[in-house]
Amino acid sequence: MNCPDPAPAALELDRVAWGSGILHPVSLTLNPGRVLGVLGANGAGKSTLLRLIYRFNQPQSGRVLVDGADIHRLPARRVAQRVAAVLQEQPTDFALSVAEIVALGRAPHRRSFAGPSAHDAHLVDHALDRLGLHDFADRPFGTLSGGERQRVMVGRALAQQPGLIVLDEPTNHLDIRHQLEVLRLVRGLGATVVASLHDLNLVQGFADDLLVLAGGKALAFGPVAEVLTPDLVARAFGVRAMPRGHSRFDFSLFDDMQQETHA
Numbered sequence: 649m650n651c652p653d654p655a656p657a658a659l660e661l662d663r664v665a666w667g668s669g670i671l672h673p674v675s676l677t678l679n680p681g682r683v684l685g686v687l688g689a690n691g692a693g694k695s696t697l698l699r700l701i702y703r704f705n706q707p708q709s710g711r712v713l714v715d716g717a718d719i720h721r722l723p724a725r726r727v728a729q730r731v732a733a734v735l736q737e738q739p740t741d742f743a744l745s746v747a748e749i750v751a752l753g754r755a756p757h758r759r760s761f762a763g764p765s766a767h768d769a770h771l772v773d774h775a776l777d778r779l780g781l782h783d784f785a786d787r788p789f790g791t792l793s794g795g796e797r798q799r800v801m802v803g804r805a806l807a808q809q810p811g812l813i814v815l816d817e818p819t820n821h822l823d824i825r826h827q828l829e830v831l832r833l834v835r836g837l838g839a840t841v842v843a844s845l846h847d848l849n850l851v852q853g854f855a856d857d858l859l860v861l862a863g864g865k866a867l868a869f870g871p872v873a874e875v876l877t878p879d880l881v882a883r884a885f886g887v888r889a890m891p892r893g894h895s896r897f898d899f900s901l902f903d904d905m906q907q908e909t910h911a
């Protein structure tokens with residue numbers, strides 16, 4: 649059975665803000681199919697922003713528009729048919745098998761009380777295949793390593809067939825090969841993507857655009873090559889970034905630099 653990827657979604661953040669000074673108003677437009685990396689130091693507001701985009705938290709002000717519709721005015725189920733989230737928190741039902749967790753991705757598409765259709769089963773199978781999870785299909789989720797669990801959660805999002813996929817630190821727990829594989833896979837889904845990442849080198853091969861947050865404010869938004877400059881890295885993270893080669897940086901603390909100077 650053929651299962652074409654769903655149409656990628658358009659995302660617009662219209663002055664979205666949350667909490668008392670935790671996230672100041674952020675606005676941006678992401679065209680369908682674009683991959684947005686969200687960067688910032690610990691506590692900068694990345695997860696807070698992502699929670700508004702996958703409709704977990706309601707913005708204090710502003711709107712999150714997916715395909716032009718304000719998702720906070722739509723039923724949760726309808727939003728879940730278009731927006732999937734891959735989070736650092738993992739399901740608590742560790743007794744479920746890998747295949748059962750991936751099948752949860754189909755829930756928003758099923759009518760109430762309806763069992764899984766042949767199409768659902770096919771999409772679950774397809775997701776297990778694409779993530780290389782077939783050998784794990786019957787294993788209880790709780791017996792997997794952190795990296796294997798992360799791949800299962802991406803598999804669940806894939807089975808959900810979203811137009812927009814939101815990932816909070818998707819490479820956490822993954823070794824370098826699986827980091828690259830998961831990011832390549834996410835890019836290859838054809839969906840619009842918003843992902844928070846900590847690795848500044850990885851983000852360069854992954855994202856089209858970057859949003860950089862600091863202290864809950866947007867420092868910069870735009871194409872990666874324009875945004876990710878040594879000056880921006882210094883302002884966002886308080887570290888020195890030395891260009892190395894075409895698209896690489898060496899990172900060091902400013903304290904270390906001072907020690908080198910005085911040595």
Ligand SMILES: Nc1ncnc2c1ncn2[C@@H]1O[C@H](COP(=O)(O)OP(=O)(O)OP(=O)(O)O)[C@@H](O)[C@H]1O
Binds near residue numbers: 694
């Ligand atoms: N419900 C809440 N109540 C109070 N403060 C909160 C709440 N949620 C988040 N914060 C605070 O808001 C700030 C931003 O948190 P957030 O989790 O968005 O940061 P982050 O950029 O994702 O950080 P990290 O890289 O460490 O995951 C932090 O200082 C956090 O303590």
